[in-house]
Amino acid sequence: MLVFQLMERRGFVRVAAVGALGALVGSPAEASLGRAVRLQELTARSQHVVLGETLDADSVWEQVGRRKHIVTYSRVRALELLAGADPHQDELLVRTLGGYIGELGELVHGEASLAIGSRSLLFVMPVPNALAITAMAQGHYPLLRDKTGAERLQRSPHAAELLGEPGAAVTRLPGLQLSEARSLLKPVRK
Amino acid sequence: MRRARVVSAALGLAVLGATWHASAFCLTHGCNERKQDCGLTSEGCLNNGPLLHWPSSCVSFDVQKDGSPLRELGYDEAHEAVLNGFRQWINADCGDGQHPDVTMSDYGPVECHEAEYNQDAPNANIVMFRDDSWPYQNAIDTLALTTLIFNADTGAIYDADVEVNTFQAPMSLGIVGPGEVDFNSVITHELGHFLGLSHSGVPGSTMNRSYAPGDTAMASIEQDDVNGICAALPPGRAVASTSCEPRHGFSTECALPLTTCGFHPGGAGIRGSLLLAVLGLSAARRRKKPRP
Numbered sequence: 001m002l003v004f005q006l007m008e009r010r011g012f013v014r015v016a017a018v019g020a021l022g023a024l025v026g027s028p029a030e031a032s033l034g035r036a037v038r039l040q041e042l043t044a045r046s047q048h049v050v051l052g053e054t055l056d057a058d059s060v061w062e063q064v065g066r067r068k069h070i071v072t073y074s075r076v077r078a079l080e081l082l083a084g085a086d087p088h089q090d091e092l093l094v095r096t097l098g099g100y101i102g103e104l105g106e107l108v109h110g111e112a113s114l115a116i117g118s119r120s121l122l123f124v125m126p127v128p129n130a131l132a133i134t135a136m137a138q139g140h141y142p143l144l145r146d147k148t149g150a151e152r153l154q155r156s157p158h159a160a161e162l163l164g165e166p167g168a169a170v171t172r173l174p175g176l177q178l179s180e181a182r183s184l185l186k187p188v189r190k
Numbered sequence: 191m192r193r194a195r196v197v198s199a200a201l202g203l204a205v206l207g208a209t210w211h212a213s214a215f216c217l218t219h220g221c222n223e224r225k226q227d228c229g230l231t232s233e234g235c236l237n238n239g240p241l242l243h244w245p246s247s248c249v250s251f252d253v254q255k256d257g258s259p260l261r262e263l264g265y266d267e268a269h270e271a272v273l274n275g276f277r278q279w280i281n282a283d284c285g286d287g288q289h290p291d292v293t294m295s296d297y298g299p300v301e302c303h304e305a306e307y308n309q310d311a312p313n314a315n316i317v318m319f320r321d322d323s324w325p326y327q328n329a330i331d332t333l334a335l336t337t338l339i340f341n342a343d344t345g346a347i348y349d350a351d352v353e354v355n356t357f358q359a360p361m362s363l364g365i366v367g368p369g370e371v372d373f374n375s376v377i378t379h380e381l382g383h384f385l386g387l388s389h390s391g392v393p394g395s396t397m398n399r400s401y402a403p404g405d406t407a408m409a410s411i412e413q414d415d416v417n418g419i420c421a422a423l424p425p426g427r428a429v430a431s432t433s434c435e436p437r438h439g440f441s442t443e444c445a446l447p448l449t450t451c452g453f454h455p456g457g458a459g460i461r462g463s464l465l466l467a468v469l470g471l472s473a474a475r476r477r478k479k480p481r482p
Contacts, residue, residue, distance in 0.1 A: 035331055035401065057224060065325025067306040069337075097326065105220045105342035107242070109388055110332065115223040125327075132327050144229070157221070157228050157236045 036168035037135040039184070046123040046134045049083035049185060051143075051178065052076040052092065054114040059099030070106040072099035073130060074114040076122065083185045094122070095130040112140030112156050119143045121153055121173070121181060138170050143178065152177055215397060215418030216388035218242040218338070220345055234391050240345030242338060243386055243422070248293040248434035251276070251315045251350075251384075252442070255299035258319035258356040263373060265299055267363055272317050275378040279385055282416040288425035292385065295434035302444035305351035307339040312441035315384070317352045317377065329358045333401060334376050336383035346430070348437045352380045360403075368404045375401065375408035382415065386422040390414055 043049060057074040064071065076092045098108040107113075112133040114120065123139030124131040133139040137159030143151045155174040166172075173181060214233055221228035221239035231237050253272055257265040276294045284290060303318040326335065332355055339349040354361065354376060362370040375396075382397045390397040392414040394407060401408060411419075 035333075035403075037331060065304070065323075067304050069305075100220075100222050100224070100342050103342055104348075105222070105340055107218070107220050107338065107340075108335075109218070109383065110335070113221075113223045113228065115228060127327060135328055135331050138331070155230070155234070157230055 036170065037138050038167040039169040039172050040167075042123050042135055042139055042169045043083050043185065045125060046084050046139065047125050047131070048078075048081065048085060048087050048092070049121070049123050050076075050078045050087070050092070051080040051082060051119060052078050052094075052122050053119045054116050055091070056116055057099075057114065059101050061101065064097070069097065070099040070101055070104070072096050072113075074116075076114065079119070082121065082182060092124065093130045094124060095127060095132050097136075107158075108136070109158050110136045111158055112137045113158060114140070115142070119151075121178070123169075135169075138168075141173050141181075150177055153181060214392045215390045215395070215414050215421070217418070217422050218383070218386050218388045220340055220342060222342065235388065240341075240343065241386075242340050242345045242347055244292060245344075245346040245430040246434070247291060247429040247432050248295055249315065249350075250295040250297045250434045250436055250440065251317065252297045252300040254303045254316060254318040255301060256303070256319070258321055258354070258361065260321040261319075261356045261361045261373075263319070263356070263361060263363060268317070268319070268373070269299070271363060271374050271377050272381070274374070275381040278378060278411050279381055279415075279419050282411065282419045284416075284420035284425050290385075290419050290423035291425050291427045291429070292423045293434070297440060298442075300442040302442065304444045305335075305337045305353055306444060307349040308438060308445045310438065311445050312439035313349050313436040314440055314442065315350045315436060317354070317380075319354050319356045321356050324355050324357050329355065333359050333371055334380045336380045338383070347386070350384045352377070352384060354380075366404055366406055371401070371403055372406045372409060375406055378409050378411065382411075382419070385419060387415070387418045390418065 053076065055075045055077055057072050059070050059072045061068045062071045072095070074094045074096065076094050078087055078090060078092055081087070094114065096113060097111045098106040098113065100106070120143060121141040123134040125134045137156035140156040140159070141153040142156065144154050146152050153173050153176050155170060159170055172184065176184065216233070216235035218241070219236050219239040220242055221236050226238050228236055228238055251272070253265060253269045255265055257263050257268045273296070280290050280292055280294055282290055297314065300314050300316055302314060302316060305318070307313060324332070326332065334352060334354045337351045337353070338347050340347045359371045360369065361373045361376070363373050366372040378396050387397050392398060392412070395412045395414040396408045396410070397415055397418060398408070
């Protein structure tokens with residue numbers, strides 16, 4: 001029989017001893033509700049805005065806050081600097097929340113996920129020992145070829161539409177060719 | 191007016207099967223970028239990888255016992271808002287008098303306010319409040335995060351936690367002033383993620399990603415949300431069990447902290463469990479009464 005009501009179940013609580021020594025390995029998937037970030041703000045908050053190619057990636061357990069989560073470190077070849085400071089290196093290490101280890105997976109709806117072999121426009125900011133995508137998936141725009149063969153920026157798979165925000169980066173950048181993005185970013189460069 | 195639109199739209203659900211695929215809700219898939227193409231469909235959904243789903247017909251949830259003192263949001267108010275949010279989702283009209291195939295079981299207040307999954311210890315699916323700090327990057331852009339732990343092969347969800355960014359966001363209940371964030375809207379959206387929905391591109395839908403401060407419209411689900419939840423938890427779906435118990439059992443407390451955080455596993459938990467047991471007994475007795 002199907003039941004569609006909320007039910008209280010407090011009576012059957014069996015609180016297990018909290019002596020699980022260090023049994024803390026988790027694998028979360030996260031989803032966010034956020035605000036749209038304007039292109040100018042996104043650029044200003046980013047240390048580098050680069051066209052990058054993801055070379056490889058590795059997921060590890062890492063302490064975030066007070067608990068361990070899966071995070072993924074992607075090695076990205078910096079192909080072109082579009083705005084921000086020169087990173088002075090050919091390869092960048094970009095850290096994103098989520099990933100897969102063994103049978104467990106962590107997916108962050110609002111977070112970027114860099115496909116190996118893909119080229120993307122990336123807005124990145126420094127975090128300890130790596131870079132992070134600024135404003136999560138709002139700072140990640142994969143380049144894909146359209147039917148005419150032209151490469152165009154695409155919305156990051158985990159970034160939803162941000163309707164009603166005409167100035168938002170995620171509204172303005174998808175669909176543009178790289179040359180158009182260069183022109184758009186030129187006036188807002190630091 | 192908005193509610194009336196929802197009701198009238200729900201009456202037309204007899205053709206749901208034909209309209210689901212044309213709408214813009216997205217289900218949650220665990221696509222592994224290292225193994226497969228994770229491109230978007232024409233509807234803007236990520237459909238590769240296993241579908242994330244609750245394998246049991248019953249899912250438990252809890253609310254952090256402290257609520258948010260910073261935002262003067264007590265446990266009772268927060269708990270009621272969570273209940274209202276879940277009620278909307280699980281009472282959605284899937285047509286022919288049917289509803290999403292899930293029962294939500296209220297396990298009451300919990301001590302733990304950490305998003306964690308314990309592979310060898312009890313767990314809890316918690317709505318918690320971040321009053322002191324936001325542990326992730328991009329705090330100013332994020333109102334809340336839902337964390338789902340799942341089996342990467344099957345998509346079976348093992349655990350879910352909702353973190354509300356009360357540290358940064360001026361969360362409010364009831365009358366929501368300009369610049370304030372409506373907790374009812376935020377929690378209803380996050381509970382959609384908890385139940386397996388991803389973001390939607392439909393303007394005005396609860397699962398749309400963007401939120402404008404002061405807005406309260408996301409607190410009530412729209413037709414696109416109804417279509418989504420009925421697809422995520424379809425009536426009569428195959429389930430692996432009917433147990434409401436979290437994976438590896440239930441605990442009101444976090445597992446041992448990785449760093450000093452001022453709480454003490456043990457004493458408070460025993461008191462908490464006794465209180466819950468008493469509350470639960472009365473609930474169990476109520477349930478034994480014959481129903482008309």
